Amino acid sequence: MAGTLDFSPDDRYNAFITTCRQAPFSDGALAGTAVAVKDNISTAGIRTTCASRILESYVPPYDAYVVGLLRKAGAAIVGKTNMDEFGMGTTTETSAFGPTRNPADPSRVPGGSSGGSAAAVAADLVPMALGTDTGGSIRCPAAFCGIVGLKPTYGRVSRYGLVAYANSLEQIGPMTRTVEDASRLMSVIAKYDPRDSTMLDRPYDHRPSADIAGLRIGIPEEYFGEGVDPRVAETVRNAIAVLEGLGAETVTVSIPGMRHALAAYYVICTSEASSNLARFDGVRYGPAVDTRKTWHEAYQDLREEKFGTEVRRRVMLGTFALSAGYAGRYYAKAQVARRNIMQDFERALRDADIIAGPTMPTVAFRLGEKTDPLSMYLSDILTVPANLAGIPAISVPCGRIDGLPVGLQLMGRQFEDERVVDAAYAYEQEVRA
Amino acid sequence: MITESDIEHIAELADIGILKDEVPEFTTQFNAILDYFEVLDTVTGEGAPAAGITNVFREDEPRSCLTQEAAIANAGSTENGFIKAPRVM
Amino acid sequence: MKTIVGLEIHVQLATTTKLFCGCSTDYRDDEPNTHCCPVCLGLPGALPRLNKRAVEYGLRVAKALDMKVPEESEFARKNYFYPDLPKAYQITQYDKPLAVEGTVEIEDDEGHEKIVRITRVHLEEDPGRLVHVAGGSKYSLVDYNRSGIPLLEIVTEPDMRSPQEARRFLNKLRTVLEYLGVFDGDREGALRVDANISLEGSERVEVKNISSYKGVEKALTFEVTRQKNLLRRGQKVTRETRHFMEGRGITSSARGKEEEHDYRYFPEPDLRPLRVAGWVAEIDLPELPVARKNRFMAQFGISLNHARTLTGDPKLADFYEEIAHVDPVLAATWVADTLLGELNYRDMSIAAVPADRIAELLELLKEETITDAAGVQVLREMLDACARGRPCERPVAIVEREGLARATGGEFTQIVQAVIAANPQAVEDYRTGKKGALNFLVGQVMKETRGRADPRELGRIVSECLEIGGV
Numbered sequence: 007m008a009g010t011l012d013f014s015p016d017d018r019y020n021a022f023i024t025t026c027r028q029a030p031f032s033d034g035a036l037a038g039t040a041v042a043v044k045d046n047i048s049t050a051g052i053r054t055t056c057a058s059r060i061l062e063s064y065v066p067p068y069d070a071y072v073v074g075l076l077r078k079a080g081a082a083i084v085g086k087t088n089m090d091e092f093g094m095g096t097t098t099e100t101s102a103f104g105p106t107r108n109p110a111d112p113s114r115v116p117g118g119s120s121g122g123s124a125a126a127v128a129a130d131l132v133p134m135a136l137g138t139d140t141g142g143s144i145r146c147p148a149a150f151c152g153i154v155g156l157k158p159t160y161g162r163v164s165r166y167g168l169v170a171y172a173n174s175l176e177q178i179g180p181m182t183r184t185v186e187d188a189s190r191l192m193s194v195i196a197k198y199d200p201r202d203s204t205m206l207d208r209p210y211d212h213r214p215s216a217d218i219a220g221l222r223i224g225i226p227e228e229y230f231g232e233g234v235d236p237r238v239a240e241t242v243r244n245a246i247a248v249l250e251g252l253g254a255e256t257v258t259v260s261i262p263g264m265r266h267a268l269a270a271y272y273v274i275c276t277s278e279a280s281s282n283l284a285r286f287d288g289v290r291y292g293p294a295v296d297t298r299k300t301w302h303e304a305y306q307d308l309r310e311e312k313f314g315t316e317v318r319r320r321v322m323l324g325t326f327a328l329s330a331g332y333a334g335r336y337y338a339k340a341q342v343a344r345r346n347i348m349q350d351f352e353r354a355l356r357d358a359d360i361i362a363g364p365t366m367p368t369v370a371f372r373l374g375e376k377t378d379p380l381s382m383y384l385s386d387i388l389t390v391p392a393n394l395a396g397i398p399a400i401s402v403p404c405g406r407i408d409g410l411p412v413g414l415q416l417m418g419r420q421f422e423d424e425r426v427v428d429a430a431y432a433y434e435q436e437v438r439a
Numbered sequence: 440m441i442t443e444s445d446i447e448h449i450a451e452l453a454d455i456g457i458l459k460d461e462v463p464e465f466t467t468q469f470n471a472i473l474d475y476f477e478v479l480d481t482v483t484g485e486g487a488p489a490a491g492i493t494n495v496f497r498e499d500e501p502r503s504c505l506t507q508e509a510a511i512a513n514a515g516s517t518e519n520g521f522i523k524a525p526r527v528m
Numbered sequence: 529m530k531t532i533v534g535l536e537i538h539v540q541l542a543t544t545t546k547l548f549c550g551c552s553t554d555y556r557d558d559e560p561n562t563h564c565c566p567v568c569l570g571l572p573g574a575l576p577r578l579n580k581r582a583v584e585y586g587l588r589v590a591k592a593l594d595m596k597v598p599e600e601s602e603f604a605r606k607n608y609f610y611p612d613l614p615k616a617y618q619i620t621q622y623d624k625p626l627a628v629e630g631t632v633e634i635e636d637d638e639g640h641e642k643i644v645r646i647t648r649v650h651l652e653e654d655p656g657r658l659v660h661v662a663g664g665s666k667y668s669l670v671d672y673n674r675s676g677i678p679l680l681e682i683v684t685e686p687d688m689r690s691p692q693e694a695r696r697f698l699n700k701l702r703t704v705l706e707y708l709g710v711f712d713g714d715r716e717g718a719l720r721v722d723a724n725i726s727l728e729g730s731e732r733v734e735v736k737n738i739s740s741y742k743g744v745e746k747a748l749t750f751e752v753t754r755q756k757n758l759l760r761r762g763q764k765v766t767r768e769t770r771h772f773m774e775g776r777g778i779t780s781s782a783r784g785k786e787e788e789h790d791y792r793y794f795p796e797p798d799l800r801p802l803r804v805a806g807w808v809a810e811i812d813l814p815e816l817p818v819a820r821k822n823r824f825m826a827q828f829g830i831s832l833n834h835a836r837t838l839t840g841d842p843k844l845a846d847f848y849e850e851i852a853h854v855d856p857v858l859a860a861t862w863v864a865d866t867l868l869g870e871l872n873y874r875d876m877s878i879a880a881v882p883a884d885r886i887a888e889l890l891e892l893l894k895e896e897t898i899t900d901a902a903g904v905q906v907l908r909e910m911l912d913a914c915a916r917g918r919p920c921e922r923p924v925a926i927v928e929r930e931g932l933a934r935a936t937g938g939e940f941t942q943i944v945q946a947v948i949a950a951n952p953q954a955v956e957d958y959r960t961g962k963k964g965a966l967n968f969l970v971g972q973v974m975k976e977t978r979g980r981a982d983p984r985e986l987g988r989i990v991s992e993c994l995e996i997g998g999v
Binding site for chain 3: 305
Binding site for chain 2: 067161200265266269272273287290294296298303304307326329336341345380
């Protein structure tokens with residue numbers, strides 16, 4: 007049943023950077039399903055901008071591995087979604103193509119950085135979308151927009167073709183309205199790709215099961231402490247109670263390394279980003295660099311003009327964190343902190359099968375509310391630990407506060423993505439029924 | 440404490456331009472963020488995360504390359520199959 | 529004043545594909561940007577994949593240089609901006625190299641054996657190539673065909689004491705690399721050297737960008753003179769980086785930004801660490817130059833000098849072994865003393881010479897069908913044909929066509945008598961017992977007969993004629 011899908015959405019939330027009005031599709035598990043792809047995932051013949059002026063007209067000559075898998079599964083790729091520039095943000099406001107609005111309340115941000123994918127799904131423009139998650143960029147917008155978002159185990163989905171922001175932290179993952187769809191999309195994209203040397207050959211092929219009797223759920227006190235809106239904490243505790251009602255048990259666990267998590271995360275991601283984004287020099291791609299200037303001058307002028315402020319800030323932070331005389335204090339310490347956090351989770355996940363907490367400490371911010379970079383960074387505190395530990399984490403809608411969605415975050419052991427999907431599915435089935 | 444001239448030096452090292460009137464705000468924000476990073480001074484223990492998987496290779500077998508046309512298609516300016524870049528010296 | 533030299537050698541490994549992608553390494557003479565893919569162009573989203581053979585080649589070198597291979601090694605990013613570096617970082621190895629602490633044995637300036645210590649070897653990717661447009665143009669042209677070619681960087685301790693020692697070290701190293709089959713010295717730019725040089729007690733100077741073996745000795749000799757002259761004038765040597773300008777044979781200071789690098793190394797997050805120490809035991813090294821030299825002397829009964837020359841290049845040694853069956857000593861003499869010189873003169877590689885034809889030539893010499901002088905003439909004809917890409921004639925055909933077959937003395941009696949008649953002074957000298965006079969007369973006859981006769985036999989005939997003439 008191959009064919010072409012007409013796609014002319016009413017994009018009132020600015021979810022898309024590029025739409026494909028005539029999207030071809032073929033036979034397969036997702037035959038004819040409209041799938042939106044975050045604009046930092048390479049699509050052959052469709053421009054891939056990372057929401058940056060520096061890649062405004064860049065058309066990749068190749069497909070990301072996951073995009074090839076989508077096409078093979080019959081999906082119709084209907085567009086490229088808006089995001090924070092290069093994934094650097096928690097609100098989708100740093101996009102060079104203007105902010106995306108939250109369909110649940112258009113005066114609010116959709117979260118970020120995969121805000122366009124979340125809004126496209128939440129507004130019913132597509133049933134499923136791909137996002138990427140470096141420090142919460144799938145789960146945060148999923149929570150803020152009231153949809154499901156899964157950050158897979160690091161090494162489970164190929165990063166080949168994902169424009170790198172922070173290689174050691176990020177994964178591509180599904181964003182959908184239901185857990186079942188997230189699992190279906192995950193089954194398509196989580197296949198071994200030898201081109202990604204950091205992958206393990208652990209394909210995901212799973213139908214969610216709602217039977218969670220006996221599941222041990224770890225509750226880390228750090229996820230309900232200072233900085234977490236008490237109404238969010240209460241909503242999430244109620245959701246955990248639903249899981250208990252389904253036969254799960256709760257145990258208290260502790261992640262003491264959490265106090266270092268955010269600093270470690272920002273040192274690592276900006277360090278890697280400072281290196282990853284250095285290639286955008288206007289020579290091989292991007293807007294032409296002025297070849298009449300001397301090269302340093304030409305690069306600096308181009309990068310000042312074409313990179314947004316947040317990107318330049320993070321590139322500079324990372325450059326500083328790696329520079330001679332400071333690398334020991336920042337980059338090296340952050341690696342130690344990361345190892346400690348990994349060990350904290352390993353320990354906690356011996357006492358528990360999964361760990362539960364809020365996805366975000368608050369509900370969606372108002373547009374323009376977070377002007378200070380540090381206060382924006384602080385809102386990532388509950389999502390970055392899963393990236394540092396490389397473990398799977400899902401956000402599933404678990405209620406609303408003043409009409410604004412709240413996400414329940416479930417984290418599991420490495421390569422036990424199936425288990426967090428099952429727990430999320432059990433919850434979803436129970437509250438829908 | 441990071442000074443405005445440090446910020447200019449870091450921008451130079453990163454080959455990223457910043458405008459004169461951006462420097463004071465960048466400096467303030469940098470210092471706030473670095474203050475927060477001071478928590479890393481309390482990290483104890485040693486060593487980076489364990490290696491996990493090692494020895495990932497491909498065989499020495501050729502694959503097809505892009506055509507010259509595709510290789511330089513995204514370049515802003517080209518000449519006889521070469522890509523133009525600012526002069527180094 | 530003691531001269532102290534240490535070298536960093538970048539060797540292109542002779543793999544089929546690049547270090548991190550499947551693009552072919554055989555890019556020379558091809559159009560720019562035709563050996564490129566998303567990985568070696570540094571396109572957004574592309575990921576490196578490590579070529580196993582490059583690691584094996586690196587370990588082969590490590591084993592041949594008697595190095596230690598640490599339990600774990602790792603790739604790192606070296607961050608710097610340069611238009612030929614597509615990712616704006618080079619994937620290299622930093623604090624966890626492939627192998628450390630090896631040795632190479634060379635001859636010092638007095639002819640004694642000495643050890644040059646190898647600090648480390650590591651794998652890294654070659655950048656692309658910049659073409660500077662002539663005529664004061666404001667831009668450069670970039671070709672990424674070379675981008676991603678596997679390099680092995682070999683770093684020595686500062687153990688060499690003269691430019692000549694440095695050259696001998698490089699020759700030795702190159703020979704070993706060629707024996708190991710990991711390197712093709714015929715490829716232009718396949719070996720590039722940075723040299724650190726200081727005079728004892730003075731600052732160290734780094735000379736970058738030397739792209740030939742001969743260039744290393746030249747650059748270092750220039751530096752020694754320059755630094756000594758500075759000191760003689762009471763000035764100081766500045767610690768700096770200098771570039772070697774091959775065409776002018778001088779070094780010039782690379783002042784400015786290039787010297788303030790802060791490379792911000794960190795482990796490459798797109799690649800996994802290596803644990804390959806266990807592979808070393810599995811490696812079967814081929815016979816290396818020293819062993820082959822000793823075998824040649826024992827097996828073929830040839831001199832140390834001939835054995836050393838013949839084993840200095842594995843292709844030459846293979847060539848010799850192919851033709852040694854005719855007569856090992858004769859073959860050694862002809863290859864080492866005559867053929868090599870003729871090849872150098874024509875800038876030809878031994879690979880272009882057909883061994884079977886040379887063996888036939890040796891047969892003619894061994895049977896005394898032709899003289900040595902005629903042999904040289906035949907050899908030159910053959911090489912000239914090869915050099916022009918023409919089919920190489922059989923030596924017998926050349927001998928026949930040119931009438932070079934050894935002639936017996938009788939054929940020359942007329943010439944001998946004419947020479948005697950034309951040189952009465954020499955005849956007189958001979959009669960008064962001056963031995964040199966005979967050689968002179970024989971030489972004159974040789975000239976007239978274009979080397980077709982054996983000089984010893986000619987000597988006999990000339991003296992016979994002189995005796996007869998005296999009666």
